[in-house]
Amino acid sequence: xxxxxxxxxxxxxxxxxxxxxxxxxxxxxxxxxxxxxxxxxxxxxxxxxxxxxxxxxxxxxxxxxxxxxxxxxxxxxxxxxxxxxxxxxxxxxxxxxxxxxxxxxxxxxxxxxxxxxxxxxxxxxxxxxxxxxxxxxxxxxxxxxxxxxxxxxxxxxxxxxxxxxxxxxxxxxxxxxxxxxxxxxxxxxxxxxxxxxxxxxxxxxxxxxxxxxxxxxxxxxxxxxxxxxxxxxxxxxxxxxxxxxxxxxxxxxxxxxxxxxxxxxxxxxxxxxxxxxxxxxxxxxxxxxxxxxxxxxxxxxxxxxxxxxxxxxxxxxxxxxxx
Amino acid sequence: xxxxxxxxxxxxxxxxxxxxxxxxxxxxxxxxxxxxxxxxxxxxxxxxxxxxxxxxxxxxxxxxxxxxxxxxxxxxxxxxxxxxxxxxxxxxxxxxxxxxxxxxxxxxxxxxxxxxxxxxxxxxxxxxxxxxxxxxxxxxxxxxxxxxxxxxxxxxxxxxxxxxxxxxxxxxxxxxxxxxxxxxxxxxxxxxxxxxxxxxxxxxxxxxxxxxxxxxxxxxxxxxxxxxxxxxxxxxxxxxxxxxxxxxxxxxxxxxxxxxxxxxxxxxxxxxxxxxxxxxxxxxxxxxxxxxxxxxx
Numbered sequence: 001x002x003x004x005x006x007x008x009x010x011x012x013x014x015x016x017x018x019x020x021x022x023x024x025x026x027x028x029x030x031x032x033x034x035x036x037x038x039x040x041x042x043x044x045x046x047x048x049x050x051x052x053x054x055x056x057x058x059x060x061x062x063x064x065x066x067x068x069x070x071x072x073x074x075x076x077x078x079x080x081x082x083x084x085x086x087x088x089x090x091x092x093x094x095x096x097x098x099x100x101x102x103x104x105x106x107x108x109x110x111x112x113x114x115x116x117x118x119x120x121x122x123x124x125x126x127x128x129x130x131x132x133x134x135x136x137x138x139x140x141x142x143x144x145x146x147x148x149x150x151x152x153x154x155x156x157x158x159x160x161x162x163x164x165x166x167x168x169x170x171x172x173x174x175x176x177x178x179x180x181x182x183x184x185x186x187x188x189x190x191x192x193x194x195x196x197x198x199x200x201x202x203x204x205x206x207x208x209x210x211x212x213x214x215x216x217x218x219x220x221x222x223x224x225x226x227x228x229x230x231x232x233x234x235x236x237x238x239x240x241x242x243x244x245x246x247x248x249x250x251x252x253x254x255x256x257x258x259x260x261x262x263x264x265x266x267x268x269x270x271x272x273x274x275x276x277x278x279x280x281x282x283x284x285x286x287x288x289x290x291x292x293x294x295x296x297x298x299x300x301x302x303x304x305x306x307x308x309x310x311x312x313x314x315x316x317x318x319x320x321x322x323x
Numbered sequence: 324x325x326x327x328x329x330x331x332x333x334x335x336x337x338x339x340x341x342x343x344x345x346x347x348x349x350x351x352x353x354x355x356x357x358x359x360x361x362x363x364x365x366x367x368x369x370x371x372x373x374x375x376x377x378x379x380x381x382x383x384x385x386x387x388x389x390x391x392x393x394x395x396x397x398x399x400x401x402x403x404x405x406x407x408x409x410x411x412x413x414x415x416x417x418x419x420x421x422x423x424x425x426x427x428x429x430x431x432x433x434x435x436x437x438x439x440x441x442x443x444x445x446x447x448x449x450x451x452x453x454x455x456x457x458x459x460x461x462x463x464x465x466x467x468x469x470x471x472x473x474x475x476x477x478x479x480x481x482x483x484x485x486x487x488x489x490x491x492x493x494x495x496x497x498x499x500x501x502x503x504x505x506x507x508x509x510x511x512x513x514x515x516x517x518x519x520x521x522x523x524x525x526x527x528x529x530x531x532x533x534x535x536x537x538x539x540x541x542x543x544x545x546x547x548x549x550x551x552x553x554x555x556x557x558x559x560x561x562x563x564x565x566x567x568x569x570x571x572x573x574x575x576x577x578x579x580x581x582x583x584x585x586x587x588x589x590x591x592x593x594x595x596x597x598x599x600x601x602x603x604x605x606x607x608x609x610x611x612x613x614x615x616x617x618x619x620x
Contacts, residue, residue: 011459019461026472133353140600142548144555144568145589148575152586155579264463265552269575280556283467291468295461302459 004310008303012296019295020064020288027286029054029081052079054288067289078289080282086293089278094297096170097260097274100267103190104197105259109252111198112205117241119206120213131206139203143196147269150196166192170272193270197263208251212244246316253309257301347609354605357598364595368418371411379408379565388581398583400573409565410588416566417592420481420550425542427485428492429535435489436496437523440504451497454490462487466549467558475561484549492538496531503527533610540603544596551592567592 033045040048049055053066070076077086115135119128154166167189174182216222217240225235264276275294282290338346349355376394377383382403383395391398397406439450466483473479503509504527512522528535547567553559554568555575562569567588574585 011456014456015459015461019464022465022468026468136353136600136604137597140544140593140596142551142589142592142596144551144571144575145593148571148578148585148589152578152582265555268556279464283464283471283558291464295464298461299459 004307008306012299012303015299016292016296017064017068020067020292021060023288023291024060024063027283027288027291028056029286029288030056032081032286049081052081052083054079054081077293080287080290081285086287086289089290090275090293090297093273093275093278094260096272097263097267097276099186100170100190100193100272100274101197101259101263103194104201104263105252105255107194107198108201109205109248111202113209113245113248115202115206116209117213117236120210120217121236123214128210135203135206138199139207141200143200143265144269146200147193147196147266150192150199151269154192168192168270170267170270193263193266193272197266205248205251209244209248212247213240216240216244243317246313249312249316250309253312254302254305256305256308257298260297260301344609348605351605351608353601354608357601357605360594360598361602364414364591364598365418367591368411368415371414372408375405375408375411377405377408379404379412380563381405381408388577390581391583397587398581400584401577401581406570406584406587409570410567410591413565413567413570413588414591414595416477416560416564417547417550417568418595420477420484420560420566421543421546423478423481424484424488424546424550425539427481428489428542429539431485432489432491432493432496433528433531433535434523436493437500437527439493440497440500441519441523441527450493454494457487457490460487463553466553467556470553471558475559475564477560477564477566480550480553480559484546488542488545488549492542495534495538499531499534500527503530533606536610537603537607540599540606544599544603547592547596547599 029049030045033040033048046055046057050058053063053070055063067078070078075087077090079085080089115131119131122128151168154168158164158166169189171182171186171189174185176182213236217236219240222235222240225239226232230238260275263272263274264279266272267274267276268280275297278290279294281287282294337343348358383399383405384403386392386395386399387403388401389395389399395405395407397410399405400409435450439447466480466487469483470476470480509522509526512526517525550559550566551568551571554561554566555572557572560566560569570588571585571592574581574583574588578585
């Protein structure tokens with residue numbers, strides 16, 4: 001376990017530093033100030049950028065060292081070219097993203113498992129074929145088209161009914177004396193993006209669960225259970241399903257980075273101010289520190305997901321023993 | 324005791340390889356329809372310019388943001404571009420990128436995975452290390468950075484998508500090759516003195532042909548999706564170049580006032596990805612090397 005932890009730590013550190021160097025290679029914070037009215041002299045730009053550790057007049061190695069020591073000693077991930085603290089942005093947006101994708105993850109997992117079990121029990125029958133056909137279609141609808149399509153339909157329904165049934169944008173920060181007004185508003189605004197993301201997302205789990213359960217239904221130990229007198233339903237539920245859920249648990253653990261970072265496109269389309277939107281903004285604004293912070297956070301979450309997946313396998317699978 | 328003649332099985336002659344594949348493929352109705360749709364889309368991209376009345380960069384100042392009409396079949400944008408011409412051009416660009424990316428990733432992962440498994444030792448260790456390292460690197464971010472830095476050149480976008488996209492398939496090829504390496508016909512070829520590269524190319528890779536072909540089709544879907552997403556966010560193909568992603572991005576800002584700018588490219592994109600998925604599905608059944616049917620459809 002310690003070896004795994006160290007291994008992941010090395011990967012996080014190396015990939016973060018590489019992203020830092022790459023970001024400097026392709027981003028130029030100075031260019032944000034070119035073309036300002038009134039124009040700024042190169043010296044003025046340098047004076048603005050230098051205290052933020054974003055000036056290209058300082059050698060790259062020195063910039064890198066300042067950036068690294070700030071993180072290691074003060075847990076300070078630096079500032080954007082306009083002076084915003086990266087720490088504050090990350091801390092706030094992280095939870096917006098989690099709110100945004102949490103419900104989708106739950107829905108896709110439950111719907112996927114349920115459909116997978118249902119169709120595996122009826123392999124090659126009509127229900128299975130219809131499920132396979134529709135899931136192939138929904139899985140391959142491009143997420144952008146699905147999101148924009150839902151926006152169009154929602155606006156059409158709103159117009160037809162005459163009131164706002166669906167909101168197509170994120171929370172606007174309602175202030176009210178009752179705590180539940182903003183919560184309800186957020187939930188209300190979540191309906192449409194959750195529908196759009198669930199539609200394209202559930203099929204992966206469906207196909208995985210179906211394939212896994214089919215493998216296990218024909219396994220010897222399920223036949224033994226049937227021979228001992230269990231009904232087919234009971235044999236599947238007690239024996240085949242339990243083993244086939246293990247890889248699904250692994251898949252859920254690996255989707256942890258997706259919860260916080262995944263919905264770049266949907267956040268952009270539905271105007272939710274989460275980390276996905278932040279990623280697009282940082283690249284557009286030549287915000288080196290913000291971009292690197294997101295990359296580091298992504299690597300960290302991948303590591304957490306991988307470690308949780310290992311733990312899930314050990315906890316659920318009686319065949320695996322901890323060494 | 325009489326010797327009874329063993330009844331000669333009434334077996335039909337085994338089909339040739341290609342007629343077997345095509346018969347298995349074309350009895351799958353969704354796959355056949357999907358192949359038809361895909362062919363139509365390719366024709367649309369190739370010969371579409373013959374039918375278009377306007378060029379994709381030509382502006383019609385008399386009809387700004389107009390709906391579909393006999394003059395502009397898919398309507399116009401708010402600067403007067405013909406959406407039909409732009410969709411044809413965008414589809415061609417997106418298809419070209421997708422084919423380059425999918426061919427590139429399939430070839431690279433087949434060769435590297437096969438080489439790693441067959442030669443073992445140092446080459447294997449280096450290739451596997453590179454694969455694991457590339458998997459941990461934030462791919463999306465790097466593509467966005469490099470393409471953004473190059474000013475939205477579509478060819479650089481395609482190359483970058485190959486660079487970050489080959490690892491998973493290479494690993495699969497590697498695991499499969501490990502088992503094929505130990506099979507008798509490879510041993511036989513080795514003792515006959517066939518060269519190493521020739522063994523990898525002529526004996527190991529053809530045995531994974533079905534996997535590679537299916538992954539090629541699915542790779543087209545993945546590449547189209549990455550390209551359109553990146554272009555949509557502004558990190559891929561850029562104006563004046565057109566792809567389906569930039570068209571959808573253009574349509575997304577006016578989705579209520581001029582829905583046709585989004586609807587036509589969006590529908591074409593969906594048709595492309597969904598049809599390729601069904602083609603992959605049909606190929607998986609048709610090329611199944613473990614089929615129990617044994618030479619019969």
